[in-house]
Structures are given as C-alpha cells and as structure tokens.
Amino acid sequence: MNAAPRAAAAWIFLSPALAVIGIxxxxxxxxxxxxxxxxxxxxxxxxxxxxxxxxxxxxxRIFETPLFWTALRNTFYxxxxxxxxxxxxxxxxxxxxxxKLARFRTFYRTVFFLPVVSSLIAVAIIWRYxxxxxxxxxxxxxxxxxxxxxxxxxxTAVAMPAIIVMAVWKNFGYNMLxxxxxxxxxxxxxxxxxxxxxxxxxxxxxxxxxxxLKPTTVFVVMITVIGxxxxxxxxxxxxxxxxLNSTTSIVYLMYxxxxxxxxxGFAAAIxxxxxxxxxxxxLVQMLLQRSVKR
Amino acid sequence: xxxxxxxxxxxxxxxxxxCGPQQExxxxxxxxxxxxxxxMVQPLIREFERMHPDIRVEVQQIPWTAAHEKLLTAxxxxxxxxxxxxxxxxxxxxxxxxxxxxxxxxxxxxxxxQLDDIFPGVLRTNIIDSALYGVPWYVDTxxxxxxxxxxxxxxxxxxxxxxxxxxxxxxxxxxIAAAKxxxxxxxxxxxxxxxxxxALGMQSxxxxxxxxxxxxxxxxxxxxxxxxxxSEFYAKRYSPSxxxxxxxxxxxxSDGVIVMYITxxxxxxxxxxxxxxxxxxxxxxxxxxxxxxxTPGISLPLGTSLVMFRESRHKEAAWxxxxxxxxxxxxxxxxxxxxxxxxxxxxxxxxxxxxxxxxAAFYRQLQRVDPLPQIPExxxxxxxxxxxxxxxxxxxLAVPEALRRxxxxxxxxxxxxxxxxxxxx
Numbered sequence: 145m146n147a148a149p150r151a152a153a154a155w156i157f158l159s160p161a162l163a164v165i166g167i168x169x170x171x172x173x174x175x176x177x178x179x180x181x182x183x184x185x186x187x188x189x190x191x192x193x194x195x196x197x198x199x200x201x202x203x204x205r206i207f208e209t210p211l212f213w214t215a216l217r218n219t220f221y222x223x224x225x226x227x228x229x230x231x232x233x234x235x236x237x238x239x240x241x242x243x244k245l246a247r248f249r250t251f252y253r254t255v256f257f258l259p260v261v262s263s264l265i266a267v268a269i270i271w272r273y274x275x276x277x278x279x280x281x282x283x284x285x286x287x288x289x290x291x292x293x294x295x296x297x298x299x300t301a302v303a304m305p306a307i308i309v310m311a312v313w314k315n316f317g318y319n320m321l322x323x324x325x326x327x328x329x330x331x332x333x334x335x336x337x338x339x340x341x342x343x344x345x346x347x348x349x350x351x352x353x354x355x356x357l358k359p360t361t362v363f364v365v366m367i368t369v370i371g372x373x374x375x376x377x378x379x380x381x382x383x384x385x386x387x388l389n390s391t392t393s394i395v396y397l398m399y400x401x402x403x404x405x406x407x408x409g410f411a412a413a414i415x416x417x418x419x420x421x422x423x424x425x426x427l428v429q430m431l432l433q434r435s436v437k438r
Numbered sequence: 439x440x441x442x443x444x445x446x447x448x449x450x451x452x453x454x455x456x457c458g459p460q461q462e463x464x465x466x467x468x469x470x471x472x473x474x475x476x477x478m479v480q481p482l483i484r485e486f487e488r489m490h491p492d493i494r495v496e497v498q499q500i501p502w503t504a505a506h507e508k509l510l511t512a513x514x515x516x517x518x519x520x521x522x523x524x525x526x527x528x529x530x531x532x533x534x535x536x537x538x539x540x541x542x543x544x545x546x547x548x549x550x551x552q553l554d555d556i557f558p559g560v561l562r563t564n565i566i567d568s569a570l571y572g573v574p575w576y577v578d579t580x581x582x583x584x585x586x587x588x589x590x591x592x593x594x595x596x597x598x599x600x601x602x603x604x605x606x607x608x609x610x611x612x613x614i615a616a617a618k619x620x621x622x623x624x625x626x627x628x629x630x631x632x633x634x635x636x637a638l639g640m641q642s643x644x645x646x647x648x649x650x651x652x653x654x655x656x657x658x659x660x661x662x663x664x665x666x667x668x669s670e671f672y673a674k675r676y677s678p679s680x681x682x683x684x685x686x687x688x689x690x691x692s693d694g695v696i697v698m699y700i701t702x703x704x705x706x707x708x709x710x711x712x713x714x715x716x717x718x719x720x721x722x723x724x725x726x727x728x729x730x731x732x733t734p735g736i737s738l739p740l741g742t743s744l745v746m747f748r749e750s751r752h753k754e755a756a757w758x759x760x761x762x763x764x765x766x767x768x769x770x771x772x773x774x775x776x777x778x779x780x781x782x783x784x785x786x787x788x789x790x791x792x793x794x795x796x797x798a799a800f801y802r803q804l805q806r807v808d809p810l811p812q813i814p815e816x817x818x819x820x821x822x823x824x825x826x827x828x829x830x831x832x833x834x835l836a837v838p839e840a841l842r843r844x845x846x847x848x849x850x851x852x853x854x855x856x857x858x859x860x861x862x863x
Contacts, residue, residue, distance in 0.1 A: 190535040
C-alpha cells in the first residue's frame with residue numbers, strides 16, 4: 145500500500161476524535177487564554193462598552209492579591225503533605241494485597257477501590273458527618289482517649305489536615321491498582337534468588353521491589369501531583385474555602401473570582417498561572433528522574 | 439363497557455371544549471426561591487394559584503450557597519425566571535446587569551402595596567437611581583442578644599445605650615467572673631464576621647468609599663474610629679480573638695462565657711430552642727448601642743426582596759405574585775411559618791409579633807437602619823474585611839496599618855469602577 149492513502153485513511157479515522165478534542169478542548173483553552181488578557185466582568189456582561197483588553201494587567205494583579213498567596217500556600221500544603229501520604233498509602237495497601245499471606249484479596253481490592261468510584265459529593269457529605277464537632281463519629285472515638293472535641297472543619301489549624309485525610313482516603317485506591325499491576329510485573333525469580341542469598345524482607349523491598357517499581361512510582365507521583373494541584377471539590381463541599389481561607393486552594397480562588405464575583409478575565413489568568421506552576425513542577429520531576437537515572 | 443366505549447368520543451369532545459381554551463390562557467410563572475424560603479413558600483404559592491386559576495407557578499428551590507452563581511449564569515444564558523427572591527445587597531449588581539424590571543409603574547397602581555408602610559431604611563436598599571427594583575419580602579437587621587441576669591449582677595438594669603457603657607459593663611462582668619475564677623468573654627465579636635465592623639462604621643459616619651465609590655476610604659477618620667473601638671474589645675479580652683474558643687454559641691451563652699452577642703432575627707427561634715428551659719427568662723434582645731447616645735445606634739438594612747426580571751414575558755402575572763407574597767396578610771403568615779420578619783410596619787401590629795418580647799428590639803432597630811454603599815463589589819469587599827478583623831483581633835496588624843492595606847485591596851477590587859468613573863461612563 146502507498147504511504148499517501150494510508151495517511152489519508154489514518155486522518156479519516158482520527159478525525160472524529162480530533163474534532164471533539166478541537167471543539168471541546170483546544171478552542172475553549174485558546175478562548176480562555178484570550179480572555180485572560182481582558183477584563184471581562186459583571187460590567188462587561190451587562191454592557192459591552194465596558195469590555196477592555198488589559199494586556200498583562202490580570203497577571204500583575206494576581207501577584208498583588210494577598211488571597212492568591214494564601215491559596216498558593218494552601219495548595220502547596222495540600223500537594224506536599226497529601227501527595228506523598230497518598231502515594232505511601234497506595235503503595236502500602238498494594239504491598240499488603242500483593243502479599244502471599246493476604247486472604248480475601250479480591251474483596252479488599254474492591255473495598256479499597258470503592259471510594260474512587262463513589263460520587264465525591266456523597267462522600268464529602270458523609271465525611272462532614274464524621275467530622276461534626278458535637279455528633280461526629282471521629283470525636284466520639286477520640287473522647288474515649290480523653291481527647292476533647294476537635295472542630296475539624298471549623299478550626300484553621302486542622303481544617304486542611306482534615307481535607308487531606310479525606311482526599312487521601314478518596315483517591316488512594318486508584319494508585320493502589322497501578323502499584324498492584326507494577327508489583328505483579330516483578331519476576332518472582334528475583335525474590336527467589338534474593339531469598340537464597342539470605343536477604344531479609346526489608347532488604348528485598350529496598351533492593352528489588354522499589355527499584356523495579358520505579359517507572360510505576362514516577363507515573364503515580366506525577367499523576368497525583370498534577371491532580372492534587374487542582375484541589376477544588378473537597379473544600380467546595382466541605383468548608384467553602386474556610387475557616388478564614390485556610391482551605392482556599394488556587395482552583396477554589398479561581399472559581400470564586402470567576403463564578404461568584406464574575407471576574408472572568410482575572411479567573412482565566414489564575415487558570416494559566418496554575419497551568420504554569422503544574423508544568424514547572426512536572427518538568428522538575430522529569431529532570432530529577434533523569435538525573436537519578438544517570 | 440360497551441356503553442362506555444360508545445360515549446367515549448363524546449366525553450373526549452366535551453373535555454376538549456371545556457379544557458382546551460382554558461389551558462391556552464394559563465400563564466406559567468417561574469419563581470426561584472432560595473434555601474429554606476424556597477421550601478416554606480410552597481403552601482403560599484398553592485394558595486396564590488387557587489386565587490388565580492389562570493396562573494400556574496413553578497417553584498425552583500436553590501440552595502443559598504449556589505444562588506448567586508445560578509442567577510449570574512442564568513442571566514448570561516438568557517434563562518432568568520420571572521420572579522425571584524433576592525438579598526437586597528445583590529440588587530445593585532443585577533441593576534448594573536440591567537437584568538431587573540423597574541417596578542414603579544406597578545407599585546404606583548397597586549391597591550394593596552403601600553411603600554410608605556415599609557421600613558424606610560430597608561425600602562431604600564431597593565431603590566437605585568430613584569427607580570424601584572424590588573419589593574421587600576422579609577427584613578433582617580442586627581441587634582444585641584444578651585444575658586439579663588449577668589448584666590444585672592454587674593449593675594445594669596437596662597442594656598447600655600452607648601458603646602462606652604458597653605465597655606464599662608464588659609469590664610464589670612469580667613471582674614465578677616475573675617473573682618469567681620471563671621472565664622468570661624462579655625461581648626462576643628466573631629473574627630469571621632464583618633457585620634459588627636460595618637455597623638460601627640455606619641455609626642461613626644459611614645463614608646466607606648470615596649470618589650463616587652471608586653476608591654476605598656476605610657483608612658479615613660470615620661472607619662478608623664470604628665475599627666479602633668472594635669479592636670479595643672479584643673485587646674481587653676472582652677471578646678475572644680480566635681474562633682476556636684467558642685465552639686457552641688448556645689452552650690457558651692447558657693454557661694455565661696458569652697454575655698452579649700450581635701446577631702439576627704433567626705436566632706430568636708434558635709435561642710428559644712437551644713437555651714435550657716430554666717434559663718429562658720434570662721436572655722433578652724436590645725437595639726445596638728450608639729456612639730453618640732442617640733438611641734438606638736444605626737444597624738444594617740438587610741433582608742430579601744422580590745424582584746421581576748426584564749426578560750419575563752408575563753409581567754402582569756409576575757406582579758400579581760409579588761403583590762400577593764409581599765402583602766401584610768401573607769407576610770404575617772410567612773412570619774408564623776419561618777420567623778422571617780415582615781417589612782410592613784402595619785404587619786407588626788399583628789398579635790403574634792406584637793406580643794413577642796424579643797421582636798420588639800428588632801422593631802426599634804429597623805427604624806434606625808441606613809443603606810450600605812450600592813455597588814456590585816460591596817459583598818466582595820466586606821468578605822475581605824473579615825480577614826482584617828482577624829489581623830487586628832490577633833494583634834498581627836495595628837489598626838492604621840490594617841486599614842491602609844485593606845484600602846489597597848479595595849482599590850484593586852474597584853479598579854474597573856474607577857475607570858468607569860474617570861471616563862464618566
């Protein structure tokens with residue numbers, strides 16, 4: 145077969161997917177990028193005479209907004225504390241499920257994966273009950289240990305940790321499955337050889353499991369970090385960004401600016417700043433990974 | 439069976455004759471209600487439909503937390519309802535959008551709506567550039583809830599009329615509590631609320647904004663005076679400077695940890711339910727104290743209005759619904775169902791309200807409310823103010839520095855407005 149008709153056939157097969165991606169992804173992204181250089185807001189919505197192109201003014205304004213720095217700090221808190229915790233919990237449960245000693249594996253795998261497929265809104269409402277300062281199960285349990293009632297979602301110091309715990313619980317099952325797949329790909333003879341050499345379980349884990357899981361771990365960490373930077377639904381349902389903005393994330397700030405105050409241009413600029421942050425973070429991770437390889 | 443089959447076409451024909459033309463005349467109104475009100479309004483709506491068989495009302499309930507976004511997106515998408523309840527602080531924003539129908543011609547011709555019967559301060563929040571955009575549905579303001587017995591122990595038979603009196607009373611209460619080795623925060627001013635700060639600001643002369651609402655004026659002398667007074671309560675530990683210390687307002691009130699607290703009408707019901715029965719005679723409400731002994735001090739003209747959208751194609755029917763819901767009789771019934779206070783002064787002469795000792799303070803306070811700045815950015819501004827209340831309460835920033843920084847933030851929020859004012863648009 146000739147190359148040209150083959151390419152044409154490929155394009156024909158690709159065109160539905162490309163059209164969908166173009167219309168529903170590329171175009172809106174370009175439109176949002178254009179919007180970030182305008183001051184489209186409530187006044188412009190009412191009267192187009194009040195619409196202006198403002199150049200980089202929105203981007204300058206972001207860095208002059210104290211709430212942005214609060215949101216940035218909160219988001220980094222969530223990513224840096226929640227990300228590693230989430231990966232560790234996923235790896236831990238994957239190891240347990242992979243262990244030869246484990247029974248009812250399919251059952252536990254299903255149970256651990258259930259939170260991932262549950263609706264976040266329903267889950268968040270249940271967790272709000274668990275966290276309730278007066279009637280919550282968590283405080284009830286703590287009361288036996290003599291620990292006084294904690295206002296989990298109302299106290300600035302514990303609101304973010306409470307959100308992190310919930311988010312980790314909600315998300316660890318997905319990464320757990322990826323780790324499980326990674327574990328199953330490690331050839332058994334490696335462990336057998338190590339066993340014959342008298343390596344302890346910990347030595348086997350450090351010298352075989354972790355290195356062999358490296359590609360999986362890199363993927364999981366990257367996906368988790370990208371996902372966690374976009375923290376929104378948890379604070380939106382549980383705390384509305386409070387108390388005192390202690391759970392306001394960048395995406396939550398963007399949502400508030402865009403849909404609550406209708407500063408669409410400004411909100412679009414926040415979106416692209418977040419995009420730049422995530423891109424930078426991912427690039428740094430890739431560079432780190434490459435330097436470790438050498 | 440056979441007979442039935444035989445007459446079926448006749449029945450259908452009759453049905454067609456009797457229902458057909460009538461169905462064409464039925465007007466369907468879309469009404470959006472928020473939160474609890476959206477639920478409680480249902481029986482009233484059913485009665486309205488009985489009174490007007492030619493009008494059917496579809497009620498859509500929307501949670502308060504989503505109401506604002508929903509209305510804006512509905513406006514952007516051209517799918518606004520005919521009638522909607524709207525917090526009166528939102529009216530300026532929807533007027534800027536040109537989304538609301540001016541109601542003067544309807545109100546002028548109405549047989550039942552008497553605008554001069556409505557609390558004037560609240561009515562004014564519905565008037566923008568001398569056009570009426572909403573009819574008050576229920577009113578809300580803020581007063582002081584306090585423990586009568588503890589103030590009596592401190593030597594106050596009546597609630598102090600001025601803020602300096604409140605400061606003295608707080609000192610006395612704290613001294614008595616300290617002698618008993620008890621914790622007391624005589625005047626609870628939550629650091630996540632902007633209401634006390636703005637009420638004090640109004641009392642010291644308002645002037646929150648300058649240059650036709652294009653710049654913040656919070657660092658001006660009036661608000662500085664208000665914020666300094668507020669900060670005194672935190673500095674002297676008359677109010678806790680964090681939110682963690684008071685986890686349950688009603689328990690703290692009942693334990694005497696909190697003695698005075700500024701809040702709204704919904705707490706009449708909550709206090710009645712949640713304060714233990716043996717303490718029910720110990721609490722009372724009072725209008726806000728004032729800066730200058732003109733009693734009572736100014737408070738906020740809050741509340742919810744009924745508005746009609748410009749896009750509505752059934753304006754006459756929509757007005758009938760507004761007229762019905764805002765009538766004296768309906769608002770008295772609505773008060774009985776929800777505890778929402780009626781905006782018409784004549785409704786307060788109804789026995790249920792007239793005999794409620796806790797409502798009396800609200801009646802006096804509602805005569806002393808002033809309008810807030812009518813700009814769309816106002817809500818965004820006061821929500822940011824909370825952060826600065828906290829800065830000052832915790833001593834992170836001194837009052838002048840906090841207000842200087844806050845003005846900086848307000849100026850960023852008002853950038854567009856400034857451009858419009860400067861270009862006289």
